[in-house]
Amino acid sequence: MTAITETDPREAFAERLLEDVTRSMETLSVYLGVKLGLYHALAATDGATERDLADRAGIATRYASEWLSQQAAAGYIDCDNPGVEPEQRRYRLAEHNAEVLTDPDSPFHVAPLTRMFAGCTSVLPQLLEAYRTGGGVPYEAYGIDIREGIAGVNRPMFVNELADWIAAAPTVEQRLRSAPTAKVLDLGCGIGHSSIALAKAFPRASVVGVDLDEASVAQAREIAAEAGVADRVTFVVGDAAQVQAEDTYDLVMMFETLHDMGDPVGALRAARSVLAEDGAVLIGDERVGDQLTAPADLMERFQFGWSVLHCVAATIAEDPVEVSGTVLRTPTVLRWARQAGYTDSEVLDIDNDFWRFYLLRK
């Protein structure tokens, strides 16, 4: 009879950590490929040597050599002839992987997550200090990689799905399609992709995007001008909780931002104060469970990762009333909505792996 051998739990856990660190390093290796244009360069070839890649992407051949071998070892790219000398090997990027890595419109374009991750690693000394002192790490300290990383991951949803989300609120959709010009407020708009997508989907609407981060607003203005919608889409730097307006808005959007705000109830109250009588607030925020599970599923672990590395620290830097963290649960959103004075809050039946949607009416 064969003896049943139990795995030593220390060994099993050590193996898991080893694998986690390997995957983290592989994540940063994708970041190198994204930032240096290596995937785009490879995708443009029908197979490339290390010298081909180095020439096309303008990087040093020795680094190209190592990176290509590592990418093939990680299973991200293919190697036609791994047994030959490095300089003779030919590497290629399969079309489906190229879409995930290089196509900014693809619903599978998750490559910008690696920029978000790298942005978090760039502030680790400040983050350690913040954990010790209870202070925060401002959003802007995370730099262009977090800003463009978040925007890059969310953009395909705005481009491909935003109009469908709004269709879940038919009266709002009808208003956006009709005259006179409907007014939309996009709170926590980041670099503006949701504002621009809305304006493109609804050519009669005008949009004001608001964000606390100056660099995001500056970039949003540039992107709106390039997209040819700057006459209908404007951006201002500001705290969502301080928003005031002479006009009312038919729609207020808050995408993946409520959990970041230092005064989320104040922001919802401000949104309500500028909402037209028959207008609505559309929130998209993380699709997590109603309570902690331990261990949790991948989505909850994914969101907690951003929370411990970024969201909690960035919110604390706002001198907050309340710190949600990334894992914003449905009961909390509904409680905040009640506290902010909304009488009608619903969870929308919208299929999305990352976000859950809420519609609030006055």
Ligand SMILES: C[S@@+](CC[C@H](N)C(=O)[O-])C[C@H]1O[C@@H](n2cnc3c(N)ncnc32)[C@H](O)[C@@H]1O
């Ligand atoms: C995760 S990003 C989402 C950006 C954008 N909505 C998107 O989906 O790509 C969160 C954004 O909320 C902004 N933010 C955080 N606190 C804010 C506040 N109190 N008022 C306005 N914007 C805020 C940040 O500057 C950041 O741009």
